Amino acid sequence: MADNLSIQGHATVSDSPSPAEMVKPPALALGPLGWVRANLFNNWFNSILTILILWLAYKVIPPLLDWLVFNSVLPGEGVTNQTCRASGGACWAFIHEKYRLILFGLYPYEEQWRPILVVLLIIGLLGLSCNRNFWRPWLLGVWAAGGIVVATLMWGGILGLPFVPNTLWGGLPLTLILSVVGLVVAFPLSIMLALGRRSDLPIVKSLCVTYIELIRGVPLITVLFMASVMFPLFLPTGVTIDKLLRAQIGLILFASAYLAEVIRGGLQAIPKGQYEAADSLGLSYWQKTGKIILPQALSITIPPLVNTFIGFFKDTSLVIIIGLFDLMSASKAALTDPAWRGFYKESYMFVAFIYFIFCFFMSKYSQWLEVQLHRGHKR
Amino acid sequence: MSDTNRTVAPRPGDEVAIELSDVHKWYGEFHVLKGINLSVARGERIVICGPSGSGKSTLIRCINRLEEHQRGKIVVDGVELTNNLKNIDAVRRDVGMVFQHFNLFPHLTVLENCTLAPIWVRKMPKAQAEEIAMKYLKRVRIPDQANKYPGQLSGGQQQRVAIARSLCMSPKVMLFDEPTSALDPEMIKEVLDVMIGLANEGMTMICVTHEMGFARTVANRVIFMDRGEIVEQNEPLEFFNNPQSERTKLFLSQILAH
Numbered sequence: 001m002a003d004n005l006s007i008q009g010h011a012t013v014s015d016s017p018s019p020a021e022m023v024k025p026p027a028l029a030l031g032p033l034g035w036v037r038a039n040l041f042n043n044w045f046n047s048i049l050t051i052l053i054l055w056l057a058y059k060v061i062p063p064l065l066d067w068l069v070f071n072s073v074l075p076g077e078g079v080t081n082q083t084c085r086a087s088g089g090a091c092w093a094f095i096h097e098k099y100r101l102i103l104f105g106l107y108p109y110e111e112q113w114r115p116i117l118v119v120l121l122i123i124g125l126l127g128l129s130c131n132r133n134f135w136r137p138w139l140l141g142v143w144a145a146g147g148i149v150v151a152t153l154m155w156g157g158i159l160g161l162p163f164v165p166n167t168l169w170g171g172l173p174l175t176l177i178l179s180v181v182g183l184v185v186a187f188p189l190s191i192m193l194a195l196g197r198r199s200d201l202p203i204v205k206s207l208c209v210t211y212i213e214l215i216r217g218v219p220l221i222t223v224l225f226m227a228s229v230m231f232p233l234f235l236p237t238g239v240t241i242d243k244l245l246r247a248q249i250g251l252i253l254f255a256s257a258y259l260a261e262v263i264r265g266g267l268q269a270i271p272k273g274q275y276e277a278a279d280s281l282g283l284s285y286w287q288k289t290g291k292i293i294l295p296q297a298l299s300i301t302i303p304p305l306v307n308t309f310i311g312f313f314k315d316t317s318l319v320i321i322i323g324l325f326d327l328m329s330a331s332k333a334a335l336t337d338p339a340w341r342g343f344y345k346e347s348y349m350f351v352a353f354i355y356f357i358f359c360f361f362m363s364k365y366s367q368w369l370e371v372q373l374h375r376g377h378k379r
Numbered sequence: 380m381s382d383t384n385r386t387v388a389p390r391p392g393d394e395v396a397i398e399l400s401d402v403h404k405w406y407g408e409f410h411v412l413k414g415i416n417l418s419v420a421r422g423e424r425i426v427i428c429g430p431s432g433s434g435k436s437t438l439i440r441c442i443n444r445l446e447e448h449q450r451g452k453i454v455v456d457g458v459e460l461t462n463n464l465k466n467i468d469a470v471r472r473d474v475g476m477v478f479q480h481f482n483l484f485p486h487l488t489v490l491e492n493c494t495l496a497p498i499w500v501r502k503m504p505k506a507q508a509e510e511i512a513m514k515y516l517k518r519v520r521i522p523d524q525a526n527k528y529p530g531q532l533s534g535g536q537q538q539r540v541a542i543a544r545s546l547c548m549s550p551k552v553m554l555f556d557e558p559t560s561a562l563d564p565e566m567i568k569e570v571l572d573v574m575i576g577l578a579n580e581g582m583t584m585i586c587v588t589h590e591m592g593f594a595r596t597v598a599n600r601v602i603f604m605d606r607g608e609i610v611e612q613n614e615p616l617e618f619f620n621n622p623q624s625e626r627t628k629l630f631l632s633q634i635l636a637h
Contacts, residue, residue: 276445277482277541281496281548282471291495295486373486 081339094343095350098334102350105170105325105333111162114153115173121146121153122176130365132372143184150177166244170325172354178316178326182251183309189252190259195289197264208260215257220315224250228322247319255312262304266297299373306366310359327351394421395454396552396583397442402451404437411437412448413607419552424584426594426615429604430630435587438604439554442585443474456551472500475545479557481537483529489516489540490525493547501548508547515543519573535566539573546577553577555586589634595619603627 040050071089073079075096084091095102104115125146128134154173157163169177196208215223227250228243235241270293278288298305317328325333331351335344397419404412411434419425427435440446441453444460444467453460455470484492493512497503503511516522519539521532529537538558545553555574559567571593578584578597588594594601594615601618603611603626611618611627619635622628 271482273478273480273482274484277476277478277484279445280443280471280474280476280478281544282468282500283496284468284500287499291499292484296484299486 084343090349091343091346094340094346097340098337098347099350101171101334102327102331102347103171105174105330106168107170107173108162108164108168111156111164114156114161114164115169115171118150118153118173119176121150122173122180126180132369166242169244171330172327174325175313175316175327178248178251178319178324179313181248182255182316183312186252186255186259186312189256191263191294193256193260194263194267197260198267212257212260215253216261220251220254220318221321223254224318224322226250227253243322244324247322247324251312251316251319254315255308258308258312259305262301262308263297265304266301267293269300270296299370302366302370302373306362310362313358313362314355327354395419396421396423396456397585398452398454399438399442400452402438402441402448402453404434404441404446404448404450411607412441414451415607415609417602417609419583419585421551421583422581423599424578424582424597425586425600425602426598427585427587427602427604428589428591428594428630428634429610432606433604434607435604436556439476439556439585439587442552442554443471443476445476472548473551474554475548475550475552476554477538477541477545477556477558479560481529481534481541481561483537483541483544485529488526488528489521489532492529492540493544496544497547512543512547515546516540518546518576519543520569533566534562535569538562538566538570542570542573542577552583552585555584555588557587557589559588559590591619591635603630605630 041047067089069089071087073084073087073089073091073093075093079093081091081094084093100109100112104112107115125143128142129139152158152161154169154177155164155166193208193212196204197212199205199208224247227246231246231249232240274292274296275288278292283291317326319326320329320332328351331347335341335347395418397417399415399417402412402415403410415438417438427438429435437446441448441460442455448460456473458466458469460466460470483489484495487495490509490512493516494505494508497508497511498505501508513522513525516525519542521536521539521543524532524536524540529540532540542558558574559570562570567590571590574584574586574593575597584597586593586598598615600612601615602609603618603622603624605626611622611624613621613623618627619631622631
């Protein structure tokens with residue numbers, strides 16, 4: 001009885017669970033050994049799998065590390081392509097030699113501080129927009145100003161900056177410009193398309209359906225080819241549209257069709273009662289859409305939206321086929337130097353790493369945003 | 380209890396708030412409303428009951444044009460409901476509606492739910508809208524929940540927020556579409572109390588409900604609908620004690636039996 005009392009007294013003081021819940025799990029489940037046993041060797045099939053995977057790792061990881069690290073050639077005094085060819089490891093000296101070409105393409109060497117600033121500026125703008133407290137109308141103004149600064153830096157021709165035609169743009173800034181401009185324009189367009197597809201107005205609806213099905217039904221390469229080769233045929237002689245702009249338009253057309261379907265999925269998930277409640281309060285169509293329906297629809301479509309964003313970011317590398325020097329094409333260009341021919345593994349790994357950083361950040365940010373937006377009103 | 384309520388409440392005047400004449404509606408081939416004639420006076424409190432599928436929800440949803448009627452005429456506060464969007468907006472601004480499933484906006488706080496329409500539809504300054512919202516949230520006795528999200532509230536609390544949200548638009552008429560049907564029994568009373576309070580202040584109300592106690596207490600008139608028609612209407616005492624038609628008697632025996 002006394003024991004009992006003391007346990008209860010203890011429990012209330014320390015606020016811990018009742019004695020019944022405080023029974024310790026069996027020793028087997030505890031400790032690293034217990035974990036290994038429970039997760040890796042809990043039956044014969046899993047045991048075989050574990051051993052197989054360990055064997056594979058033994059076979060793959062040491063050679064990979066040898067190539068990546070131990071036998072690799074780092075840039076330094078007297079390191080040439082010959083040094084690289086002599087060693088069996090990765091030639092990071094090649095990346096050191098060519099990173100300016102890979103990152104900035106054919107942009108004039110002395111002026112490459114400009115695309116560096118552009119990349120930093122775009123990353124800064126994206127970073128700023130990640131903060132929900134800044135989701136205010138002035139953010140649009142900041143973006144507009146940022147766009148002007150980016151254009152000024154890239155083209156130049158004023159403020160004492162030498163003019164650089166956009167045929168010389170390339171590398172990471174081009175990839176970022178194509179992706180960011182593409183998504184910034186395609187996203188609102190896709191919202192309109194998604195709303196249009198659900199519209200009661202027959203003409204609007206059929207236009208949107210036709211557009212979406214048509215664009216979605218052809219490969220991106222086709223859209224890019226059409227934008228670059230066929231589109232000029234329809235223009236009157238003498239009128240030309242810049243190749244970069246044509247590619248950008250092609251990308252926007254393509255992305256908006258895909259995004260529209262993602263957003264339509266979100267719109268369909270909003271219960272009818274939300275529309276009715278908004279209607280019964282006298283909200284107009286655009287108030288209802290902007291204040292009630294879209295915020296909910298976009299928040300539930302974050303995973304597929306970001307999926308499409310990431311896909312689109314990487315798809316911009318297809319502009320290689322119409323002769324634009326984005327990050328991917330520039331890295332291929334770096335390989336054409338006879339002295340450094342053959343170091344494609346290093347080149348592609350470097351580019352893949354850059355793509356990965358951006359995509360991984362998008363993915364992580366979207367997960368964080370999802371939690372933020374769903375906090376509070378989760379049922 | 381019912382007597383005191385009746386004496387406190389203003390008697391409905393002669394002024395007509397809602398007038399339905401020969402209203403018909405079809406869902407496809409199905410004839411939901413078969414020539415409804417109904418005139419609601421300002422300050423009048425009407426309870427509509429009837430078996431499911433009788434068209435009672437459809438009827439009140441026609442009054443703020445959530446459903447479109449295909450024949451006949453509906454005039455709300457002097458404005459006829461036609462395809463004219465201006466008229467529809469005008470009617471919706473002045474007619475509040477409370478739904479069976481609350482339909483609160485889950486991504487907005489309770490306070491934002493209440494201020495949204497006054498700010499955007501009535502163009503009211505935010506501070507004033509919040510002040511009014513708090514007044515009505517106090518009235519439905521949940522001012523302390525103002526900054527929570529609907530998902531954090533119980534059903535009864537959500538329905539009271541929904542009522543407050545409607546009241547923030549200072550409606551001339553309130554429509555209730557089975558407001559307590561989705562609630563757990565212990566929460567029905569808190570919602571009905573709010574509705575009784577509203578009735579006592581002279582709000583014009585049309586309420587689709589099976590809460591016969593509520594009908595006895597606050598209604599001026601009880602309407603029984605079946606198969607798209609108004610079968611019988613009367614003062615609550617007469618309606619419950621002396622139903623005329625066989626269908627009404629059958630319905631009442633079923634609903635009052637348990």
